[in-house]
Amino acid sequence: MEISLIINGHVFEFKPGQTILEVAEAHDIQIPTLCHLKGLTPTGSCRICVVEVERARSLMAACCTPAAPGMDVKTESARVVSARKTILELLLASGNHNCGLPGSESGSWSDFQLRVQSEDGASELCPAWGDCRLQDLAFRYQVKANRFSNIPSPYLPEMKNPLIVRDFSRCILCGRCVQACNEVQVNRAISFGYRGKDTKIVASGDGPLFQSECVFCGECIQACPTGALVEKKARYAWRPADTEKIRTTCPYCGVGCQQWLHVRNGRIVKVTGVENAQPNRGRLCVKGRFGYDFIYSEDRLKTPLVREENGTFREASWDEALYLVANRFKQIIADHGPDALAGVSCARSINEDSYNMQKLFRAVIKTNNIDHCART
Numbered sequence: 001m002e003i004s005l006i007i008n009g010h011v012f013e014f015k016p017g018q019t020i021l022e023v024a025e026a027h028d029i030q031i032p033t034l035c036h037l038k039g040l041t042p043t044g045s046c047r048i049c050v051v052e053v054e055r056a057r058s059l060m061a062a063c064c065t066p067a068a069p070g071m072d073v074k075t076e077s078a079r080v081v082s083a084r085k086t087i088l089e090l091l092l093a094s095g096n097h098n099c100g101l102p103g104s105e106s107g108s109w110s111d112f113q114l115r116v117q118s119e120d121g122a123s124e125l126c127p128a129w130g131d132c133r134l135q136d137l138a139f140r141y142q143v144k145a146n147r148f149s150n151i152p153s154p155y156l157p158e159m160k161n162p163l164i165v166r167d168f169s170r171c172i173l174c175g176r177c178v179q180a181c182n183e184v185q186v187n188r189a190i191s192f193g194y195r196g197k198d199t200k201i202v203a204s205g206d207g208p209l210f211q212s213e214c215v216f217c218g219e220c221i222q223a224c225p226t227g228a229l230v231e232k233k234a235r236y237a238w239r240p241a242d243t244e245k246i247r248t249t250c251p252y253c254g255v256g257c258q259q260w261l262h263v264r265n266g267r268i269v270k271v272t273g274v275e276n277a278q279p280n281r282g283r284l285c286v287k288g289r290f291g292y293d294f295i296y297s298e299d300r301l302k303t304p305l306v307r308e309e310n311g312t313f314r315e316a317s318w319d320e321a322l323y324l325v326a327n328r329f330k331q332i333i334a335d336h337g338p339d340a341l342a343g344v345s346c347a348r349s350i351n352e353d354s355y356n357m358q359k360l361f362r363a364v365i366k367t368n369n370i371d372h373c374a375r376t
Helices: 020-026 078-092 109-120 133-140 176-184 219-223 286-290 318-336 351-365
Strands: 003-007 010-014 050-053 072-074 164-166 190-193 200-203 229-231 244-249 258-264 267-273 305-307 313-315 343-345 370-372
Touching (some): 003 020, 050 078, 176 190, 219 229, 305 318, 343 351, 351 370
Parallel strands (some): 003 072, 343 370
Antiparallel strands (some): 003 010, 050 072, 164 229, 190 200, 244 258, 305 313
């Protein structure tokens, strides 16, 4: 039996159990969201996705309202747009959201921006400029920035850990980071704490992240729709507009997680997971997301070194180094047998390289002394 509803005057079929948002997305109709994470339990907390349903007493949150046969939905009616603008204006007044938006004629929005900029100790307006869903929607709905009085956050930014900046003054309490931590990565390191105006995202008794269950996978950063959670190394150093995105496979293990390298002037400045790619579907571990700057280490060897008899090292060509290693292997086998050699395969290599490593030792050198460094 086919069931259908009407969205913006057009009839669309849907499957039982789908929400209004899911039906709209399936037919390329854009309904804005801030709190919604695809595939997870909808919360309806941000209310940006409200739509007008005929005969309904109030506007309905599309992310958590089940589609019903014959339902007549309007996604951009005057009533809907007005509600979304008010919601955005309230969110902008809830902290240090110093987006480059116009203010009212009597306001002094630029003064507020300068104050926030001074508090951040930065020369730019916002660490998430160009990568902020709240800002995108404020521009889309032409929101006035200071219609409501700004309410400063009572909580100072957390800078104690080496990887993630938690700026509570830019948090809109959408809950995406909590869902990403608890339902996507299942680390259960953060949750909502306190009540009312004192509500905040807390970790293990409201302590710093490094004293909690957090494993610094950074999934919360990728989920955050504002500048509340940013990568410390990329803060104010990365903008989507001035970087090139290059897709690659994470080099750290054989799982094959797909990454976006954000490259500026030939240098990686940030790494994010590819949302719709297998096997990770946007997820990354702490090494995959944050461990990219080792390639720029000044201590990294770029040329083989050969130890002389006096203990000093000299640079050598690859041909000389490989020839020396092969001859030493042959000599050890001749003097002491193949079991005098052992190999350790690198856990950061791809599976094919580990396979070739064990074939070298088992089939060529004739020993089973081959191990893998993941166990250490």
